[in-house]
Amino acid sequence: MRFEFVPVDYDYFDFEGRNYVKLIGRNGKGKKICVVDSYEPNFWVVLKNGFEDKASEVADKISKLETEKAGRKTTVLKTEILGKKFLGKKVKAIRVFVTNHKDAHDIASEIGDMEEIKSRREYDIPLITKYIKEKGVNPLSWHFVEGEVLDVGDYGGLAGALNIDVCVGATKIEPMKNKEGFEPKILAYDIETDSTEIGKGDILMISLYGEGLKKVLTWKKCKEKPEYVEFWGDEGSMIERFVELVNEYDPDVLTGYFSDGFDLPYLKAASHTNGVKLGLGVDGKGPVFARGRIPSGKISGIVHVDLYRFIDAVFSQYLQSETLSLNEVAGELVGERKEDFDFKRLANMKDNDWKDFFSYNLQDSVVTYKLARKIWPDVVEFSKIVREPLFDVTRDRMSAHVENYLIHNLDNYNEIVEKRPMYGESEERKARGKYEGAYVFEPTPGLYENLVMFDFTSMYASVIVTYNLSKTTLEENGNFSKDVGFFPTMLLDIIEKRKKHKKEFAKNPSGMLRARSNAYKLLANAAYGYQGFFGARYYCREAAAATARFAKENILNAIGIIKDADYKIIYGDTDSIAFLQGDKSKDEILKFLKKINDDLPGIMELDLEDFYVRGLFVSKRGSETGAKKKYALLDEKNKIKIRGFETVRRDWCKLTRNLQSEVLKKILEDGNEENALKLLKEVVRKLNNREVGLHDLMIRTQLRRPLGEYVAEGPHVLAAKKMVAQGVPVNPGMLIEYYIGEGSSKRIGDRVYLPEEKSKYDIKYYMNNQILPAVENIFDVFGVDVKSVADGKRQTSLGDFL
DNA sequence: TCCCTACCGTGATG
DNA sequence: GTACATCACGGTAGGGA
Numbered sequence: 001m002r003f004e005f006v007p008v009d010y011d012y013f014d015f016e017g018r019n020y021v022k023l024i025g026r027n028g029k030g031k032k033i034c035v036v037d038s039y040e041p042n043f044w045v046v047l048k049n050g051f052e053d054k055a056s057e058v059a060d061k062i063s064k065l066e067t068e069k070a071g072r073k074t075t076v077l078k079t080e081i082l083g084k085k086f087l088g089k090k091v092k093a094i095r096v097f098v099t100n101h102k103d104a105h106d107i108a109s110e111i112g113d114m115e116e117i118k119s120r121r122e123y124d125i126p127l128i129t130k131y132i133k134e135k136g137v138n139p140l141s142w143h144f145v146e147g148e149v150l151d152v153g154d155y156g157g158l159a160g161a162l163n164i165d166v167c168v169g170a171t172k173i174e175p176m177k178n179k180e181g182f183e184p185k186i187l188a189y190d191i192e193t194d195s196t197e198i199g200k201g202d203i204l205m206i207s208l209y210g211e212g213l214k215k216v217l218t219w220k221k222c223k224e225k226p227e228y229v230e231f232w233g234d235e236g237s238m239i240e241r242f243v244e245l246v247n248e249y250d251p252d253v254l255t256g257y258f259s260d261g262f263d264l265p266y267l268k269a270a271s272h273t274n275g276v277k278l279g280l281g282v283d284g285k286g287p288v289f290a291r292g293r294i295p296s297g298k299i300s301g302i303v304h305v306d307l308y309r310f311i312d313a314v315f316s317q318y319l320q321s322e323t324l325s326l327n328e329v330a331g332e333l334v335g336e337r338k339e340d341f342d343f344k345r346l347a348n349m350k351d352n353d354w355k356d357f358f359s360y361n362l363q364d365s366v367v368t369y370k371l372a373r374k375i376w377p378d379v380v381e382f383s384k385i386v387r388e389p390l391f392d393v394t395r396d397r398m399s400a401h402v403e404n405y406l407i408h409n410l411d412n413y414n415e416i417v418e419k420r421p422m423y424g425e426s427e428e429r430k431a432r433g434k435y436e437g438a439y440v441f442e443p444t445p446g447l448y449e450n451l452v453m454f455d456f457t458s459m460y461a462s463v464i465v466t467y468n469l470s471k472t473t474l475e476e477n478g479n480f481s482k483d484v485g486f487f488p489t490m491l492l493d494i495i496e497k498r499k500k501h502k503k504e505f506a507k508n509p510s511g512m513l514r515a516r517s518n519a520y521k522l523l524a525n526a527a528y529g530y531q532g533f534f535g536a537r538y539y540c541r542e543a544a545a546a547t548a549r550f551a552k553e554n555i556l557n558a559i560g561i562i563k564d565a566d567y568k569i570i571y572g573d574t575d576s577i578a579f580l581q582g583d584k585s586k587d588e589i590l591k592f593l594k595k596i597n598d599d600l601p602g603i604m605e606l607d608l609e610d611f612y613v614r615g616l617f618v619s620k621r622g623s624e625t626g627a628k629k630k631y632a633l634l635d636e637k638n639k640i641k642i643r644g645f646e647t648v649r650r651d652w653c654k655l656t657r658n659l660q661s662e663v664l665k666k667i668l669e670d671g672n673e674e675n676a677l678k679l680l681k682e683v684v685r686k687l688n689n690r691e692v693g694l695h696d697l698m699i700r701t702q703l704r705r706p707l708g709e710y711v712a713e714g715p716h717v718l719a720a721k722k723m724v725a726q727g728v729p730v731n732p733g734m735l736i737e738y739y740i741g742e743g744s745s746k747r748i749g750d751r752v753y754l755p756e757e758k759s760k761y762d763i764k765y766y767m768n769n770q771i772l773p774a775v776e777n778i779f780d781v782f783g784v785d786v787k788s789v790a791d792g793k794r795q796t797s798l799g800d801f802l
Numbered sequence: 803t804c805c806c807t808a809c810c811g812t813g814a815t816g
Numbered sequence: 817g818t819a820c821a822t823c824a825c826g827g828t829a830g831g832g833a
Binding site for chain 3: 292293313396397398399400402426434435436437438439440460525526527528529530531532533534535536544547548573574620621627628629630644646649651711712713714715747748749769773
């Protein structure tokens with residue numbers, strides 16, 4: 001038979017000592033299909049220079065090797081001798097095919113350090129990655145599959161064990177040229193429990209939301225139940241019903257928010273205690289958790305996607321959200337906030353409380369579902385571009401994405417893939433210390449009018465391409481060769497693709513094109529960090545350091561040119577330069593920009609970022625020197641851009657942040673400090689009269705390590721300890737919220753109060769440590785001393801004397 | 803007890 | 817364990833007077 005097929009989930013299994021790949025996806029009619037494909041595991045042996053003529057001799061020796069492990073015998077099936085490239089150099093290499101991928105490492109070890117052999121490679125690449133790379137069966141792309149329907153007994157009963165209509169043994173899989181697009185069946189879920197510690201409490205309810213499915217399952221009764229609620233006798237039968245509903249819905253993707261770290265492990269623990277099966281997978285089995293910082297919950301035949309992880313690793317840089325809570329992220333991305341539920345009500349639930357809780361639980365799944373739909377184009381594009389399955393692509397960090405992109409594209413350069421660093425190697429790399437980074441211009445504090453901002457487009461990526469900076473182009477003398485390497489070449493390709501898709505998007509906007517252009521942009525931006533990352537296969541500290549160095553050289557040059565043209569430089573950071581427009585017209589500025597570009601090396605490109613009406617730069621606290629990375633700009637559309645100020649820092653209280661942002665706004669709009677001063681006075685008055693609500697005084701700081709590991713105990717650590725004492729579990733990553741109350745202790749941390757603790761806020765603290773420091777340097781630009789304003793003393797302003 | 807400073811820790815910029 | 821360096825700043829902790 002021959003049919004259209006899109007692979008969604010990849011897995012592999014052993015049969016009679018050999019590896020097979022199990023693809024699960026949909027056919028053209030939307031039916032879930034399992035396709036079994038063969039795979040010949042292999043790795044490479046690279047011969048030393050001068051030993052090329054020994055190739056067949058070495059290959060013969062290798063052919064006779066075999067290993068036995070866990071009752072599995074792996075032998076060398078065949079060898080091929082080929083001219084390849086390794087680290088950019090021509091080499092003679094032997095491709096060694098073995099019976100089982102898991103043993104490739106052992107066979108490679110047995111080959112050992114023969115004098116003819118330089119390196120053994122690609123045995124450390126995951127089987128699925130190798131399979132996709134070698135057979136070109138790309139995720140979420142349409143293929144024609146030819147093959148035979150499997151009998152129940154084939155491959156040790158594989159087909160019979162799977163809850164899938166059709167299992168096919170493939171004889172041929174080829175990409176379809178003209179078919180694009182695939183709408184997955186997504187199902188979102190969420191659980192509510194009475195303890196946040198996994199396995200400690202009960203699951204009170206489970207919600208599911210998808211197309212045509214809207215349910216809350218619970219064993220907690222209430223008289224008047226909403227139509228979407230189903231009551232079950234106990235936790236165990238509720239879980240069994242959940243499994244049943246998932247199986248009936250037959251999703252491609254089961255998604256939750258922080259479900260790797262909470263919902264799925266909780267369900268697993270609860271099903272265990274209740275003695276019921278959590279048979280979510282098409283194999284009837286429960287989720288399997290892979291170890292890691294956060295375990296990854298894998299379900300056979302259904303891609304379990306924890307949206308939080310993808311957002312955290314890839315998407316968060318686009319977000320304004322200060323935390324990655326479902327509430328905040330959904331609020332920003334789908335304009336829908338979760339319903340509120342006060343968990344303190346849990347202690348004493350009445351009928352109506354349960355109704356609210358059900359609704360809250362359902363809303364979590366609804367919001368998760370909408371969020372999944374919203375970022376789906378981005379997930380898909382990443383998966384297609386880096387050619388890794390959904391499961392991995394939604395969990396990998398940026399360095400892994402860059403690396404996977406490299407691995408899957410190295411065949412274009414006939415390159416054998418470099419190995420991962422060994423443990424000791426990573427340590428050595430880390431120990432090599434820091435190198436000099438970006439250049440930052442020290443601004444002179446002041447309020448400026450009519451500013452121009454230039455910036456280099458994708459500066460670090462452009463530098464890597466222009467100067468050919470990479471591991472394989474680094475010469476022994478420390479310079480980088482003129483012969484262009486695969487890393488810069490690939491990066492150039494990424495940059496060009498990004499440009500192309502950005503243009504296409506501008507012409508014909510679609511979620512897919514936006515996502516595609518974004519994905520390329522992210523990959524380009526991450527390429528620099530990748531080369532400096534200790535865990536990278538193509539780590540090259542020299543290349544990373546040179547990237548920063550050449551970038552610095554370029555921005556300094558550009559600053560020089562702009563200065564020489566008699567413009568006054570106001571600020572610059574890494575790849576951007578702000579200067580005064582002076583008496584020049586916008587046209588003249590643009591012509592000037594073009595002229596600068598004509599002389600830039602390689603693909604370096606300086607761009608107009610924007611024109612600004614006003615810009616404010618302040619001094620560092622307690623000093624005359626200008627503060628870097630702190631400024632506020634007003635553009636011609638009256639939009640304000642604030643960088644670095646307390647306003648944008650989440651560890652300052654709302655009162656401070658709101659006041660400061662309003663002060664900046666007023667000053668930028670008015671061009672003077674007069675009205676801004678009134679705002680300050682009003683806040684000072686309210687604070688002194690205790691008219692400020694505690695909610696505006698909460699300080700939020702993230703706990704970033706276990707409590708025991710702190711050398712210095714800051715207020716947030718002491719607040720966290722207080723929480724523990726009150727029986728609230730805390731863990732790294734949590735945002736600790738507290739306010740400062742009155743008290744005799746000098747140490748501020750001794751006066752922290754948790755939100756629900758009633759106390760009098762410390763007026764002095766909020767005045768001297770929050771409000772005044774945040775506006776002091778701003779008013780200082782106008783010669784106004786905020787301390788005396790706060791004291792209600794005379795207002796001194798330079799203006800008074802002029 | 804006050805004052806100074808080094809260091810710790812967080813969160814920002816690009 | 818999970819891209820890089822640069823920067824601002826509050827707060828603690830400890831020494832010296």
